[in-house]
Amino acid sequence: MQQNNSTDATIKKLEKLLRSRMRPLYERYNQSIDGLLIPLKWKPLVLIIGNYSSGKSTFINEVLGMDVQRTGQAPTDDCFTILTIPEAENDEKKKIPGSTVVNDERLPFTPLKPFGESLFSHLRLKKVNSPVLEHFAIIDTPGMLDSVTEKDRGYNYLKVVGELARISDMIILMFDPHKAGTIKETYKAIRSTLPDTAGEDRIFYVLNRIDECDNVADLVKSYGTLCWNLSQMTGRKDIPRVFLTYSESESRFSNENNSWVNEQEELKQAVHTAPQMRLSHIFEEIDRGVREFSLQVEAFETFRNRFNTKLKGIFRVGVLGSFLAFFFGDIILNMFSGIPETPLALAAFSGSVQLENLYFPLAGITCVFIILFLYVQQFLYPRHVKKSLAELDTLVELDTTHRNDLWGRVRDSVRESITEQAKSLLMRNHSRILKKINKFLEKDIRRLFEKTHKH
Ligand SMILES: Nc1nc2c(ncn2[C@@H]2O[C@H](COP(=O)(O)OP(=O)(O)OP(=O)(O)O)[C@@H](O)[C@H]2O)c(=O)[nH]1
Ligand SMILES: [Mg+2]
Structure with a gap:
């Protein structure tokens, strides 16, 4: 292949950067960087x-x-x-x-x-x-x-x-x-x-x-x-x-x-002059490809954040429920069935709290958390996935035509990822990945771009 040597060297550097910085991030989402490498071939x-x-x-x-x-x-x-x-x-x-x-x-x-x-x-x-x-x-x-x-x-x-x-x-x-x-x-x-x-x-x-x-x-x-x-x-x-x-x-x-x-x-x-246009084309394509990926990660982050907000609400209910179960659960049980003989509050009042007085209150807390866990797993989680898929376009801000255009290209892939790997998407820290992508675009790629355009 006859090509300007410095262009060749830049293309090699770009490939190395993509493989070392972007590939691990893409792989976390079961995606491949092969598409990004095509214009470099x-x-x-x-x-x-x-x-x-x-x-x-x-x-x-x-x-x-x-x-x-x-x-x-x-x-x-x-x-x-x-x-x-x-x-x-x-x-x-x-x-x-x-x-x-x-x-x-x-x-x-x-x-x-x-x-x-x-x-x-x-x-x-x-x-x-x-x-x-x-x-x-x-x-x-x-x-x-x-x-x-x-x-x-x-x-x-x-x-x-x-x-x-x-x-x-x-x-x-x-x-x-x-x-x-x-x-x-x-x-x-x-x-x-x-x-x-x-x-x-x-x-x-x-x-x-x-x-x-x-x-x-x-x-x-x-x-x-x-x-x-x-x-x-x-x-x-x-x-x-x-x-x-x-x-x-x-x-x-x-x-x-x-x-x-x-x-x-x-x-x-x-x-x-086509060979001279090659580098700017490659930079444009990489920039566009990585921004498409970044927009997907943004969507996953919203997907996760919205779920976390709901989880926080549930957690608050859990804390309140546990408090009530801990102090009053055994009293109510006692009123209906006579067990336990001495509820925790009474024992505390008479100043003789034994270890066995804690069994029922602790069991109460466990029950509250089991109920909430089942609620999240059986109801909250599937509903959240369903709702997110139905309102896919609300996962990212589409405030510019550029973002709209990018979104049009990745929308189906986001839908597929949420359908297939919702659980792992909810557990991942996407904002850290977004920071890395941003650093790649704004530092690594920009630096290389500026360096090649100085020559
Ligand atoms: N007068 C004139 N005729 C032309 C010119 N360029 C091509 N032709 C003639 O136009 C016809 C079509 O030219 P092609 O080069 O085959 O056109 P093409 O765009 O490759 O056509 P397709 O492959 O069928 O899509 C040929 O008969 C050429 O001889 C031109 O500049 N002036
Ligand atoms: Mg022809």
Whole structure:
């Protein structure tokens, strides 16, 4: 793997930190840090998505300087193709099937496993001898179809795109003037997996095939449609940069002296910066992943605190009950059954307290505590678990959209943990774990981040 040495060293440090600081905490909740380690694997990734026939494969061929991907009008390619360089000179296997790719633990594609055979047969890794691929891998994707035809794929295309967007360091969203209005679904799919507060700078918007616009008015119309849709989706007033590109060799222009705008060279240069974007992507992903975990622990803490408040109430009742049982229990028993002969209070009054006078009062206290224990176990505890599951969203404060967004991703996992390990969650000191997580984010990770960004 060709990668900047200092980036490599930082990634190693991050992995070490995650394994030493976070793994023990995750394991306490029967969770694994494997998901956090995925973006650290392999090499920088550039993901190209967009409408069918928007020119994705043509652009890739031009970046690589060779014809590796099939191109053509109408939906041409229904495969996800990961393009990388052969690892060694005699690297025989030029194409690796999807089922092997998703099972290779050295690669970051294991999250695609749940999509099953219908995806694996449309996924492959291709080894291409292009020097460009020494520094990063490119993922060519099948074109986005209309939502009706999408249903025939046999796997959830948008979810796959979302997973790939999560692990990619650069995402190129490519549209052509004819379909500039169909960006919505694609954007939603990738947005749902990207961090809420960041990630936007990882996306490059491209309006390709602009040579097919007949005139400037036509181009402005397509550009306007794309921008309108973008602003609708991002909710931002500022429009992100949109690269206006076309392929010289495919264009309708016969000579090179035409004055039509073309930012394809700039886009190609931008693609080469993917390795530099890798570290910030990794930091973002770790930050997001750990904050998701932290929010779960917060929920467990509320779950425990609420139960403890109820327990305290019960304990107070217990103390009062014990007091009454100790001093008056034997008197009442004596009134009904004549036993014990001399209740403790009477013995104390006559100044002759014997050890046997304490038997009944102590038995009274034990009875009170047994009753309360049974009440907690049979009634209070199951009711608390049931109520917490029914009011899951009240376990954490959802005061910002960022927290809301994180919560949406971990809610099911919290439900599962409370259902499966409620007792151990009630016994654990979550605030100590929260402090450790906070220290990891604010000290360890921040320090490393600042150090790498100084260089
Ligand atoms: N005029 C013009 N045609 C282009 C341009 N780029 C690609 N084409 C043509 O458009 C068609 C589609 O290009 P592809 O590169 O196959 O598009 P794609 O996005 O990979 O399509 P799918 O893989 O089917 O989703 C091909 O016939 C290309 O020759 C361009 O910039 N201008
Ligand atoms: Mg293609």
